[in-house]
Amino acid sequence: MCEDCGCGDPGLVPVEVHEHLLADNGARAAHLREHFIESHVLAINLMGSPGSGKTAVLEATARAFAGKHRLGAVSGDLATDRDARRLEAAGLTARAITTGNACHLDARMVHDALHHMAWRDLDMFFIENVGNLVCPAIYDLGQAANVVALAITEGEDKPLKYPVMFQHADLVLLTKMDLLPHLDVDLGAIHDALARVMPDPRVISVSSKTGEGIAEWLTWLEVRARIAPRSSDLASLRINRADLPTY
Amino acid sequence: MHEYSIVASLVDRVQRELDAHPGAIARRIHVRIGESAGVEVELLRTAYDTFRPRSACERAEISIATVATEWRCRVCDRVIPPGSVLRCCDTPARLAAGDDILLERIEMEVPDV
Numbered sequence: 001m002c003e004d005c006g007c008g009d010p011g012l013v014p015v016e017v018h019e020h021l022l023a024d025n026g027a028r029a030a031h032l033r034e035h036f037i038e039s040h041v042l043a044i045n046l047m048g049s050p051g052s053g054k055t056a057v058l059e060a061t062a063r064a065f066a067g068k069h070r071l072g073a074v075s076g077d078l079a080t081d082r083d084a085r086r087l088e089a090a091g092l093t094a095r096a097i098t099t100g101n102a103c104h105l106d107a108r109m110v111h112d113a114l115h116h117m118a119w120r121d122l123d124m125f126f127i128e129n130v131g132n133l134v135c136p137a138i139y140d141l142g143q144a145a146n147v148v149a150l151a152i153t154e155g156e157d158k159p160l161k162y163p164v165m166f167q168h169a170d171l172v173l174l175t176k177m178d179l180l181p182h183l184d185v186d187l188g189a190i191h192d193a194l195a196r197v198m199p200d201p202r203v204i205s206v207s208s209k210t211g212e213g214i215a216e217w218l219t220w221l222e223v224r225a226r227i228a229p230r231s232s233d234l235a236s237l238r239i240n241r242a243d244l245p246t247y
Numbered sequence: 248m249h250e251y252s253i254v255a256s257l258v259d260r261v262q263r264e265l266d267a268h269p270g271a272i273a274r275r276i277h278v279r280i281g282e283s284a285g286v287e288v289e290l291l292r293t294a295y296d297t298f299r300p301r302s303a304c305e306r307a308e309i310s311i312a313t314v315a316t317e318w319r320c321r322v323c324d325r326v327i328p329p330g331s332v333l334r335c336c337d338t339p340a341r342l343a344a345g346d347d348i349l350l351e352r353i354e355m356e357v358p359d360v
Contacts, residue, residue: 012274012354015264021253021278021348023260104249135249138285138348164285167342195332199318199339 025139028107032114032142039120042225043127045141047165048149049158050131053175055083056208057149057217058126059090064211064218065124066091069225073126074113076105083128092126093117104135107142124225133162145170145224152176156189163197171202171220178207250287254294257350262303264353273307275354281345282316307353316345 020026036043048054055075062071072093075083081096088094095113097105110127119125127143129136148169150158153176159166166172172194180187187205194201204220206213261273280286288311295309318327320335326343327333333340 011356013271013357015268015353015355017260017264017350017352019260019350021256021260021350024256102252104252106252134285138249164283167283192332195334196330197333199333199341 022138022140025107028111029140029142032107032111033144035114036125036142036144040225041119041122042124042221043141043143044124044221044224045127045129045136045143045146046149047129047133047136047146047169048131048175049133049151049154052131052149052151052154053173053208054128054131054149055086057173057175057206058087058092058128060206060208060211060214061126061218061221062087062090062092064214069123069222070121071124071126072117072119072122073128074105074110074117075128076109076130078102078130087128093119093122099130103130103132104139105129105141106139110141124221133158133165137165137168147171147173149173149175150190152180152183152185152187152190156186157193159190159193159197166194166197169198171204172198173217174203174205176207176209177205177212178209249285250290250294251297253286253291253348254298257295258298258302258304260350261307261353265303265355268355268357270358271355273304273353274356276304276307276309277312277351277354278309279312279314279347279349279351281314281347283342283345284348286348288313312351314345314347317343319343 046054046058058073065071073087074095074097075087076097076099077083078099078101081098084094084096095117097109097113099105099109105127127141146168148165150172152174174190191203194203204213204216206217257276261276265271265273280288280291291311292309299305318333318340319325320327321338321341322336325335327335327340
């Protein structure tokens with residue numbers, strides 16, 4: 001170190017590192033991503049608050065895709081395997097990841113879970129993350145896309161309060177739309193909030209209970225999985241072919 | 248809190264560097280954390296103090312540089328004011344700064360050769 005310009009203690013040796021602090025997780029995630037791509041499995045990291053409707057969306061997805069696509073999931077929770085059991089009952093190949101005190105999933109946890117599943121036979125694999133709008137956002141899990149479930153019951157300004165999560169979202173599922181008649185919610189305010197934290201907000205409004213919006217969500221998934229949709233679906237979803245992920 | 252997980256990774260990384268420099272002691276760790284990184288700096292400091300004893304970082308102070316969030320237009324490069332809609336020139340804005348979670352350098356005391 002230099003004594004003249006005061007850039008540090010001259011008795012110490014600086015070692016330049018310039019590495020992401022989660023580089024190890026990133027390397028494991030890149031490994032997972034390669035495996036998913038090689039096996040043509042669409043991996044989705046599904047995040048959201050506790051109670052945002054993540055599990056219900058996956059149940060509705062499984063029912064709608066029954067007989068058409070093979071779906072699998074891991075479900076992260078601090079305790080119990082209740083969500084994984086719900087997903088199995090809905091027809092997904094599912095496994096619980098019980099994290100204990102960990103507030104997020106990381107690539108090692110997902111990798112370890114995959115060792116116990118026949119995931120290569122799947123068309124789509126969902127990583128249902130721990131219910132949390134803070135920590136999961138920064139952990140790469142090898143996914144092709146981040147989807148954030150935001151229930152209309154959560155408050156119009158939720159995106160403004162948790163900007164980092166929504167900045168990482170490729171798609172927001174606005175859930176529980178069947179409750180809209182019973183709430184004083186301004187959907188325009190939710191969309192406005194998303195536009196202030198997401199530069200290119202993609203939003204699909206859904207109800208797992210009534211099926212509203214589920215067809216649009218399924219088309220979004222199929223496009224991502226490179227299963228050819230009807231050309232009219234692309235237009236209605238404002239999807240440009242140039243935006244599709246490259247495998 | 249994920250800050251504890253981040254510090255665990257930091258300590259492991261420092262240990263690997265010390266393993267490559269036998270006899271060295273880490274004395275200062277420089278990290279850079281962006282406002283939009285999803286990391287709370289004071290929690291990171293607390294987590295560091297918690298993990299530090301009996302680790303590779305036991306004798307190392309941590310220096311955390313913070314980086315403000317900056318969104319810019321992809322077309323005209325204008326800075327988008329905080330809280331604004333993240334579009335300009337009919338194009339989604341880009342995050343120009345503020346998502347760093349970086350270990351910049353480790354300052355070590357090395358044995359005389």
